[in-house]
Amino acid sequence: MDLRPTEEQQSLVEVLHDFAASEVRRAARACEEAGEVAGALRAALVEIGVSTGVAEAFGGQGTFDAVTGLMIAEELAWGDPGVAYSVLAPGVVASVLQRAATPEQQADLLPGLAAGGRAALALTEREAGADIFRMDTTADTGRLHGVKYAVPDPGPAGSLIVVAEGPSIWRVVTGAWAEAVAEDKLGLRSARTLKLGLDGMGAEEIGTGTDDVVAALLAAKLVTAGIALGLARAAVEYAAAYASERTAFGRPIGAFQGISFMIADRATDLDAARLLCWEAGWALDAARPGADRLVMAACGQAVAAAVAASDDAVQVLGGHGYMRDHPVELWYRDAMTLATLDAPWLIGDLFLAGRYQAGGLP
Amino acid sequence: MIDFALDDRMEALREFLHGFAVDELRPRARAADVSGTVEPEVIARLGEMAGDRAAIVPSLRSDEGHDGPRSDGMVAVVGGEELAWGDAAMILNIPGPGLVGPSISSAGTPDQQRRFLAEIFDGAGPRFGALAVTEAQAGSDVSNLRTTAVRDGDEWVLNGTKVFCTNGARADVLVVNATIDPGAGRSGQRLFVVLKGTPGMAVGRIERKLGLTASETAELVFDGCRIPFDHIVGGEEALRPASGFKATLRAFDASRPGVAAMAIGIGRAAFDYVTEWSRTEIPRHARRRPFVEARLAATERDLAAARGLARRAAWMADNRIPNSKEASMAKASGPRAALRACVSAIEIMGPEGYSREHLVEKWFRDIKVYDIFEGTGQIQRVVIGRHILGRLD
Numbered sequence: 001m002d003l004r005p006t007e008e009q010q011s012l013v014e015v016l017h018d019f020a021a022s023e024v025r026r027a028a029r030a031c032e033e034a035g036e037v038a039g040a041l042r043a044a045l046v047e048i049g050v051s052t053g054v055a056e057a058f059g060g061q062g063t064f065d066a067v068t069g070l071m072i073a074e075e076l077a078w079g080d081p082g083v084a085y086s087v088l089a090p091g092v093v094a095s096v097l098q099r100a101a102t103p104e105q106q107a108d109l110l111p112g113l114a115a116g117g118r119a120a121l122a123l124t125e126r127e128a129g130a131d132i133f134r135m136d137t138t139a140d141t142g143r144l145h146g147v148k149y150a151v152p153d154p155g156p157a158g159s160l161i162v163v164a165e166g167p168s169i170w171r172v173v174t175g176a177w178a179e180a181v182a183e184d185k186l187g188l189r190s191a192r193t194l195k196l197g198l199d200g201m202g203a204e205e206i207g208t209g210t211d212d213v214v215a216a217l218l219a220a221k222l223v224t225a226g227i228a229l230g231l232a233r234a235a236v237e238y239a240a241a242y243a244s245e246r247t248a249f250g251r252p253i254g255a256f257q258g259i260s261f262m263i264a265d266r267a268t269d270l271d272a273a274r275l276l277c278w279e280a281g282w283a284l285d286a287a288r289p290g291a292d293r294l295v296m297a298a299c300g301q302a303v304a305a306a307v308a309a310s311d312d313a314v315q316v317l318g319g320h321g322y323m324r325d326h327p328v329e330l331w332y333r334d335a336m337t338l339a340t341l342d343a344p345w346l347i348g349d350l351f352l353a354g355r356y357q358a359g360g361l362p
Numbered sequence: 363m364i365d366f367a368l369d370d371r372m373e374a375l376r377e378f379l380h381g382f383a384v385d386e387l388r389p390r391a392r393a394a395d396v397s398g399t400v401e402p403e404v405i406a407r408l409g410e411m412a413g414d415r416a417a418i419v420p421s422l423r424s425d426e427g428h429d430g431p432r433s434d435g436m437v438a439v440v441g442g443e444e445l446a447w448g449d450a451a452m453i454l455n456i457p458g459p460g461l462v463g464p465s466i467s468s469a470g471t472p473d474q475q476r477r478f479l480a481e482i483f484d485g486a487g488p489r490f491g492a493l494a495v496t497e498a499q500a501g502s503d504v505s506n507l508r509t510t511a512v513r514d515g516d517e518w519v520l521n522g523t524k525v526f527c528t529n530g531a532r533a534d535v536l537v538v539n540a541t542i543d544p545g546a547g548r549s550g551q552r553l554f555v556v557l558k559g560t561p562g563m564a565v566g567r568i569e570r571k572l573g574l575t576a577s578e579t580a581e582l583v584f585d586g587c588r589i590p591f592d593h594i595v596g597g598e599e600a601l602r603p604a605s606g607f608k609a610t611l612r613a614f615d616a617s618r619p620g621v622a623a624m625a626i627g628i629g630r631a632a633f634d635y636v637t638e639w640s641r642t643e644i645p646r647h648a649r650r651r652p653f654v655e656a657r658l659a660a661t662e663r664d665l666a667a668a669r670g671l672a673r674r675a676a677w678m679a680d681n682r683i684p685n686s687k688e689a690s691m692a693k694a695s696g697p698r699a700a701l702r703a704c705v706s707a708i709e710i711m712g713p714e715g716y717s718r719e720h721l722v723e724k725w726f727r728d729i730k731v732y733d734i735f736e737g738t739g740q741i742q743r744v745v746i747g748r749h750i751l752g753r754l755d
């Protein structure tokens with residue numbers, strides 16, 4: 001066992017952290033007000049070259065393994081979860097294609113993404129959320145049927161990859177989403193997202209084998225888990241800093257165990273969730289048995305850690321946390337929005353419990 | 363005999379307020395949330411409707427003034443739950459004295475009660491009261507207040523800045539906590555009445571908030587603000603040592619069960635909404651049902667337990683049984699139970715849950731403040747712990 005990130009990972013995280021601390025944090029509220037990520041911010045991230053990992057063979061700067069992907073998502077989301085959700089969308093598609101598409105499909109689509117092209121994976125559904133094993137969308141003879149939510153807007157020129165039952169993945173080739181209305185959401189408001197009716201869109205299937213598709217989609221889910229980790233960390237850090245400065249009854253409030261235990265618990269949840277996510281990413285890349293179970297468990301833990309951390313961060317700031325002057329209220333809304341995509345007890349637990357039956361456990 | 367039934371008059375009040383919530387509050391909730399305001403016509407109408415409510419409430423207070431049982435506490439928890447079920451932010455736009463009521467009626471002189479409550483809140487037009495205690499550096503720890511009141515002949519001169527004051531900018535009657543002896547901590551603090559438009563008082567910023575957006579939360583700046591000497595709550599009597607802070611605490615003691623009940627009302631709104639949703643909207647995935655049902659059941663039990671605590675605290679107050687510990691138990695548990703109810707509801711609804719097309723995301727934003735104002739959840743635990751353990755430090 002070795003829990004040390006590589007030097008490459010460390011320097012990547014450092015660069016991203018600086019960027020998140022200076023640029024992303026500063027732009028977060030403005031992006032939220034505008035309902036989309038500022039063009040300059042998106043361009044700057046494409047410039048850094050981390051938001052979309054594409055192999056050199058296709059004109060990119062190289063791909064990322066799942067654990068590195070988690071680190072990238074965590075750092076960006078530490079800056080702003082909505083910004084991360086939006087700017088990482090093409091990277092999610094690139095990762096899915098590189099894991100599951102045929103060589104021809106890769107050659108067709110990846111160079112555009114490497115050049116900074118937009119794309120999105122349409123995954124979330126009304127009932128299944130981001131449960132890739134329970135999709136209701138169908139794709140009979142290439143005609144899509146269903147409705148997707150929380151789809152990062154790929155723009156009219158971008159590519160749209162749809163997850164359907166099976167799970168199977170499809171690239172939309174006919175039909176436009178330019179008319180689709182942006183969602184009016186509780187949180188992640190800096191990410192412009194669409195609720196997208198797919199009926200009538202024509203699509204071509206990506207890849208051939210179910211195993212590759214499942215692995216690709218599990219990796220995509222881990223990116224969202226990474227966003228949850230970054231959110232949780234931002235909230236815990238903010239609350240901890242506030243608790244050491246704010247005084248009441250003659251002491252920093254962090255000196256009260258009512259506060260310090262809360263922060264300690266949320267920091268522990270976060271570390272546990274991050275370790276589980278990293279283990280899941282490692283297992284996925286190494287194609288180890290049980291990787292799917294780890295991913296499903298990890299996504300749920302990460303989201304739960306984010307919800308609890310942001311709730312408690314608002315609490316630690318008291319009335320000040322309820323105001324828009326501080327970012328904790330934004331994280332509170334963002335975390336709950338992430339939870340609708342991957343509610344641990346409705347998706348992860350459902351998956352895990354299903355296997356108890358199939359495996360013949362009592 | 364143990365009896366949990368609400369009497370007929372209370373049941374009638376509950377039904378009346380539920381109808382009011384359904385007809386008047388719920389339909390306006392989203393528009394008010396989006397605009398962050400409630401139109402004056404609506405406020406006037408709410409005021410008239412509240413007048414109708416007042417017609418019922420006095421019949422429940424027939425024994426006022428005696429030492430026998432009262433029912434104001436139960437009215438607050440039963441009514442608070444129904445109204446908040448309708449919409450929590452709209453309630454705060456229903457004209458009335460708000461927290462000024464308990465502060466003046468429990469600590470004010472008869473003359474003050476007449477001048478600042480009866481004569482101003484005479485039902486002739488929408489009038490608001492507001493209580494300004496919190497300052498930027500002092501919330502839970504009220505002894506940290508810096509606003510001063512200095513006597514100058516037959517006037518008081520107020521200086522300082524209050525924050526987060528509900529209805530502070532529009533208030534006709536403001537009760538302000540200030541110190542007459544800055545070195546003395548809490549025992550130097552007194553309550554003062556400041557009427558709208560008093561020179562030297564200015565409204566500062568209006569906060570932009572996570573939830574309860576349609577409720578006004580104002581900063582108030584007092585800069586050489588002069589008020590008559592007899593505006594000190596309690597009059598001459600209040601100048602005796604250690605009488606001021608108790609009055610504030612009494613106001614909060616009385617309000618905690620009602621605030622807990624409002625939180626429960628928000629949680630119940632989310633629970634009712636998602637129960638109906640689950641009946642009609644989750645037919646497909648049979649394997650999901652038991653998970654959803656287990657969550658709904660947990661929510662129901664959670665809210666029911668919290669409601670019991672709120673009603674007990676109110677019942678004790680009405681029967682003049684000291685209820686400080688029980689009021690804190692209610693206030694500590696109601697908002698948490700209700701927050702869990704909102705979280706579950708949003709999760710069950712999935713991506714529809716985060717959509718502003720439904721109110722659950724609003725309830726999730728509104729509910730959070732119930733664990734913060736009127737004494738945070740942590741402060742309630744400190745109170746409960748001290749009652750059980752005594753002061754160990």
Ligand SMILES: Cc1cc2nc3c(=O)[nH]c(=O)nc-3n(C[C@H](O)[C@H](O)[C@H](O)COP(=O)(O)OP(=O)(O)OC[C@H]3O[C@@H](n4cnc5c(N)ncnc54)[C@H](O)[C@@H]3O)c2cc1C
Nearest residue numbers: 256258315316318319494495496501502526527528738740
């Ligand atoms: C929407 C809204 C409306 C409001 N309306 C009014 C109003 O009308 N009038 C008014 O006067 N005020 C009002 N308030 C203010 C409110 O009462 C305060 O915000 C509240 O008392 C908490 O104070 P604070 O915000 O300063 O938090 P702090 O007191 O700074 O608390 C910060 C954190 O420290 C914790 N903490 C503090 N002391 C301890 C301890 N001993 N042990 C453990 N933990 C502790 C708290 O629980 C909290 O988690 C309102 C606030 C809001 C958000």
